[in-house]
Amino acid sequence: MSLAEIASKQENLELLAEGKTKQIFGIKGEKDYVLIRSKDSLTAFNAERKNELEGKSRIASKTTTNVFEYLQLLGLPTHFEQAVSETEFIARKCTMIPIEWVARRVATGSFLKRNPGVKEGFRFADLKLETFFKDDANDDPQWSDEQIVSNGLMIDHLRIGREEISLMKKMTKMVFRVLEKAWALENSALIDMKIEFGVTVEGEILLADVIDNDSWRVWPENDRRLQLDKQVYRDMKEVTAEGLQLVLKNYTKVNRESYAF
Ligand SMILES: Nc1ncnc2c1ncn2[C@@H]1O[C@H](COP(=O)(O)OP(=O)(O)O)[C@@H](O)[C@H]1O
Ligand SMILES: [Mg+2]
Incomplete structure (x- = not known):
């Protein structure tokens, strides 16, 4: 089984760390890689402000993938390995x-x-x-x-x-x-x-x-x-539903443009 196949099964994942916007999973049998899963959370002011925004995880993960693939191709050493779903990518395991x-x-x-x-x-x-x-x-x-x-x-x-x-x-x-x-x-x-x-x-x-x-x-x-x-x-x-929809629209637009990188 390929690394991506192994990592796509939840039973092979073990939560190692969770932050404000993502979760880091260890992958069974793999000491060199982790799976990074984005969350639908949006936070500001050291998480004093926090909202759930459906769809944000997909957009954020895709933007990151586009940016890292671009930098990787230019030869910059990054932890990025490959995307495995709309909200997840595999990365080299690092101590931050x-x-x-x-x-x-x-x-x-x-x-x-x-x-x-x-x-x-x-x-x-x-x-x-x-x-x-x-x-x-x-x-x-x-x-x-x-x-x-x-x-x-x-x-x-x-x-x-x-x-x-x-x-x-x-x-x-x-x-x-x-x-x-x-x-x-x-x-x-x-x-x-x-x-x-x-x-x-x-x-x-x-x-x-x-x-x-x-x-x-x-x-x-x-x-x-x-x-x-x-x-x-x-x-x-003040955070309103309309405000959040505007934020989502902006994130979508930025993501669309990151495909051009
Ligand atoms: N390649 C990696 N290997 C291991 N941990 C990572 C890697 N990339 C990021 N992390 C860690 O993922 C955790 C979650 O990220 P995040 O949600 O941004 O947390 P925070 O709220 O602390 O900024 C952080 O502790 C970050 O250091
Ligand atoms: Mg962070």
Whole structure:
């Protein structure tokens, strides 16, 4: 039986981890792979706001698949192996590095709060990179390179030091530039983006987790008012059924465009 066939049977799966938007399953007899299943949940503000949105899992999983297949073909090392259903894909099993790697082309959102005086729309000719330690209890504090090094993060046998940070920064920039170009061809501007990395059993650093419409800001025609990403959900004063349907429509549109990548 192929890996995909084994992974498509629920009795061969064992829940390893569950987050806000997805579940990670171990696959019977496979130590190197996991199955990643998207959930229909939409969350914001560290899950203070949370809604179920039917169909979101399918769209998010497909967008991630499109993006990862594209990056994989370009030679970027990712954990993505293959999609096995509309909401599931098989990935290399990783121990996740608990850092969010953010690249920004245009200043907006939380950057403006951390950097008072900078006006929305300030353009970073060189990409601005930021790193945040994943720590829900402390609202994901920003960490400098020095803080990452000094914290001596051990991911299995791999210590995250200067070299590893430099590699992940290069990869973050590369991913951003590639996706920025892809979006530009769709007449949209990639404003910022968040990615995560994991370490395989062999100690290799791979782009992991997901890249979907919750991972970035995309402004069609470079116009913030036309934004299509999760910011629409964050910006809602009050979540209404119509509001959620608009979000779903936006996610569907973004997904459709990700097929062009
Ligand atoms: N290739 C992988 N191998 C193992 N775990 C993974 C892999 N990719 C992502 N994960 C983990 O999946 C879990 C669920 O993801 P998510 O729902 O985004 O959680 P969170 O709410 O913590 O962001 C996270 O703990 C994430 O680190
Ligand atoms: Mg997550």
